[in-house]
Amino acid sequence: MSEQRERIRVLGAGIFSLILVLGVARFAYTPLLPLMQKQAGLGIAEAGGLAAINYAGYLSGALIASLISDLVLKDRLYRLGMILAIASTAVMGLTTDPLIWALSRFFAGLSSAAGMLLGTGLILNWLIRHNHRSELGIHFAGIGLGIAGCAAAVALMSQWLDWREQWFAFTAIGCLLLVPALAWLPAPDTSGMTRTGQKLEDNPPSPLFMRLFMAAYFCAGVGYVVSATFIVAIVNKLPGLSGQGNLAFLAIGLGAAPACINWDLIARRTGDLNALILAAILQIVGILLPVTVGGLWATLFGALLFGGTFIGMVSLVLTMAGRYYPTRPAKIMGKMTLSYGAAQILGPAITGWLGTVFGSYTAGLWLAAGVMVVGTLLLLVLKAVERRDAAASLAALKPCPQN
Numbered sequence: 001m002s003e004q005r006e007r008i009r010v011l012g013a014g015i016f017s018l019i020l021v022l023g024v025a026r027f028a029y030t031p032l033l034p035l036m037q038k039q040a041g042l043g044i045a046e047a048g049g050l051a052a053i054n055y056a057g058y059l060s061g062a063l064i065a066s067l068i069s070d071l072v073l074k075d076r077l078y079r080l081g082m083i084l085a086i087a088s089t090a091v092m093g094l095t096t097d098p099l100i101w102a103l104s105r106f107f108a109g110l111s112s113a114a115g116m117l118l119g120t121g122l123i124l125n126w127l128i129r130h131n132h133r134s135e136l137g138i139h140f141a142g143i144g145l146g147i148a149g150c151a152a153a154v155a156l157m158s159q160w161l162d163w164r165e166q167w168f169a170f171t172a173i174g175c176l177l178l179v180p181a182l183a184w185l186p187a188p189d190t191s192g193m194t195r196t197g198q199k200l201e202d203n204p205p206s207p208l209f210m211r212l213f214m215a216a217y218f219c220a221g222v223g224y225v226v227s228a229t230f231i232v233a234i235v236n237k238l239p240g241l242s243g244q245g246n247l248a249f250l251a252i253g254l255g256a257a258p259a260c261i262n263w264d265l266i267a268r269r270t271g272d273l274n275a276l277i278l279a280a281i282l283q284i285v286g287i288l289l290p291v292t293v294g295g296l297w298a299t300l301f302g303a304l305l306f307g308g309t310f311i312g313m314v315s316l317v318l319t320m321a322g323r324y325y326p327t328r329p330a331k332i333m334g335k336m337t338l339s340y341g342a343a344q345i346l347g348p349a350i351t352g353w354l355g356t357v358f359g360s361y362t363a364g365l366w367l368a369a370g371v372m373v374v375g376t377l378l379l380l381v382l383k384a385v386e387r388r389d390a391a392a393s394l395a396a397l398k399p400c401p402q403n
Contacts, residue, residue, distance in 0.1 A: 003130070006130075007127075007130070007132055009184040010123055010126055010127075010184065010185060010186065011123065011138045011139050012180055012184050013119075013123070013180055013181055013182075013183075013184035013185035014119055014120065014123045014139040014142060014185075015138070015139060015141060015142035015145065016142065016177045016180040016181040016184075017078075017082060017115045017119045017142065017177075017181035017185075018115050018116070018119070018139070018140070018142030018143050018145075018146060019142045019145055019146040019149065019177055020082060020085050020086075020115065020146075020174050020177040020178060020181055021081065021082070021085045021108075021111045021112045021114065021115030021116070022112055022115065022116070022142070022143050022146045022147075023142075023143075023145065023146020023147060023149050023150045024085060024086075024089055024146070024150065024170050024171075024173060024174045024177065025085035025086075025088055025089050025108040025111050025112060025174070026054065026108055026109070026112050027146055027147050027150050027228070028089070028150045028153075028154070028166075028167070028170045029050070029051070029054070029092075029105070029229075030150075030228065030229060030230075030231070030232055030249060031150060031151050031154035031155070031232050031245075031246050031249050032154055032163055032166060032167070033047055033230075033232060033233055034232055034233055034236060034245065035154075035158065035162075035163045035166070036163050037233075039162055039163045040096050040163055040164075041096070044352060044355045044356055044361075045352045045353070045355070045356050046098060047233075047352065048229075048230075048348045048349060048351055048352020048353070048355065049102070049348075049349065049352060050098075050101055050102060050105045051105070051225075051229045051230075051348035051352075052344075052345050052346075052348040052349040052352070053102045053105045053106050053109070054105040054106065054108055054109040054112075055109055055225065055341055055344035055345045055347075055348065056106060056109060056345050057105065057106035057107060057108060057109020057110045057112070057113075058109035058110070058112050058113050058116075058337075058341050058344060059109070059113075059337075059338060059341030059342060059344070059345060060106075060109070060110060060113070061081075061109065061110045061111075061112065061113020061114060061117065062113050062117060062334045062335075062337035062338045062340075062341045063334065063338060064077070064113070064334070065113060065117040065118055065121070065330050065331065065333065065334030065337070066331055066332075066334030066335045066337075066338060067331075067334070068330070068331065068334075069328050069331055071122070071125070071188035071189075072187075072188060074118045074121065074122060074188070074330055075118075075122060075185075075187060075188050077114055077118055078114050078115070078118040078119050078122060078185075079182055080114070081110065081111040081113070081114020081115060081118065081119075082111070082114065082115070082178055082181050082182060083178070084107055084108075084110060084111040084114070085108065085111035085112075085114075085115070085174060086171060086174040086175060086178060087107070088104045088105075088107040088108040088111060089104075089108070089167060089170050089171045089174055090167070090168065090171040091103075091104040092104050092167040093163075093164045093165070093166075093167030093168045093171070113334075113337070113341075115181075116337070117330050117333045117334050117337055118330050119185070120136060120139065120140075120318060120322075120329075120330070120333060121322065121328075121329040121330025121331075121333055122185065122188055122330065123136070123139055123185070124136060124318075124319070124322040124326075124329045125188065125189075125322075125326070125329055125330075126186070126188070126189070128322075128326045129189055131198075136260065136264075136315050136318065136319050136322075137260035137261035137262070137263065137264035137265075137315060138260070138261060139260075140259075140260035140311055140314065140315040141257050141258065141260055141261065143256055143260075143311050143314075144253050144254070144255070144256025144257030144258070144259060144260075144307060144311060145253070145257050146253070147249065147252055147253030147256055147307070148250055148252075148253025148254050148256070148257060149253065150170070150253075151246055151249040151250040151252075151253055152250060153166075153169070153170070153173070154166060154246060155246050155247075155250070157169055201326070201327070202324065202325045202326065202327055202328070203323070203324055203325075204324050204325065205324055205386075205389065206385070206389045208385055209382065209385050209386065209389060212378055212381060212382045212385060213317075213336070213382060214335070214336060214338075214339040215339070215375075215378050216276075216375045216378040216379050216382060217317055217336055217339045217340050217375075218339040218340065218342060218343045218375075219343070219371045219372060219374050219375025219376075219378065220280070220310070220313050220314075220317070220340065220343075220372070220375055221339065221340035221341065221342070221343025221344050221347065222343040222344075222346070222347045222367070222368055222371040222372070222375075223280075223283055223284070223287065223310065223368045223369070223371060223372035223375065224310040224313075224314075224340075224343075224344070224368075225343060225344040225347040225348060225368075226287075226347050226348070226351050226361075226364040226365060226367065226368040227252070227286075227287055227306050227310075227365065227368060228252070228310070229347075229348050229351070230348075230351060230355075230361040230364060231245065231248055231249055231252065231303065231306075232245035232246055232248065232249050233245060233361055234290065234361045234362060234364075234365065235247075235248045235290060235299055237361075237362075238290060238291070238294060238299070238362075239294065240294075240295070240296070241295075241296060241299060244296060244299070247296075247300065248290070248299055248300060248303040249303070251300045251303035251304050251307065252303045252304070252306055252307035253307060254304065254307065255303065255304035255305065255306065255307025255308035256307035256308065256310070256311040258308075259307065259308040259309065259311050259312045259315075260311055260312055260315040262308070262312065263275055263279060263312035263313075263315060263316055264315070264319075266278070267316055272316055272319075272320050273379060273382060273383050273386060274383075275312075275316055276313060276316050276317070276379050277376060277379045277380065277383075279309040279312045279313045279316070280309070280313065280372055280375055280376040280379060281376060282305050282308070282309045283305065283306060283309035283310055283313070283372060284369050284372045284373060284376070285302070285305055286301075286302045286303070286304070286305030286306035286307075286308075286309060287302070287306060287365055287368050287369045287372065288302070288365065288366075288369050289301060289302030289305070290302050290303075290365070291362055291365050291366070314340075317336060318333050318336065321333050321335075321336050343371075347364075347367075347368070350364070350367065351363075351364030351367065354367070
């Protein structure tokens, strides 16, 4: 097999795995949420609670990823996670018991971590070892395709299937996605060298940089999770937009599908941190457009902006983390995601509580935008820390003057 064809297969495994663990196991819940509230009696607070439990599973998976260095074990857990994604999806249609739903959402979160962290780490490690550019834009296109695909699927299936039957249909789709997700990812290379014989070495940033980096990523997690989880329900209750929530969710997916490739190109020209700052600012605009301007077109443009930025930020952050630690990218990605995952537990829970108090999830959008402003300021501080660290490294390399 040619080198380029092998690269396409590996990236294809990543794309299909992300469609499975996020598009099917995770994000199918968002467009199905109004239907489950209408047909299965799911309440506002309970809906937020299930989303929070899903992120608790994701956070648990991130913790596991952050503790594992063995590539062979990561590969086994990745493959187990793919199977878990299908099982957790099937369970959602088998019951109306909130406890069983909660367990399903928790294990779906674990499977999401397997795809997002272990799978991404294995793929980045493969790219670096085979001397390919260490960018993940093509790989992360799977998230946008998953979002758009499940939104389109729910819009289509809702004409004939109830909420329960749609979960079973997603299970069948997941089984098809499982084949390339498992078959196209080769077993990991455990040597410490690239294919051309270059030694893999870590290049960690300063502790202050990492602390600020994780804090900024926490803010990004809050900014992401509220819209990603509740956008359908929010838009459906805005004036004149009843029934348009699924269209907004589809727009998020369409915006997200090419986003990571675009942000890779932007980062090449501006630098990673400048690209992150730009993405954060545009995401704030996207979050607030539905509630500040209103109307269908502003809402759809906001959804496109949100979809085109949140996944770009994830891709840039995880790629940066992997470059700092090429010998163990999934481990540092797991640590970063602990911060992101903590936000994804708090965000839905607080938004669910705000929804109970105010009667809608709109207040959650203002919360998300406010936290994103804080995160943008942290990224600006991070630029100054990066310059300071670079100057300190340069000074350390200079020879001492002779007396």
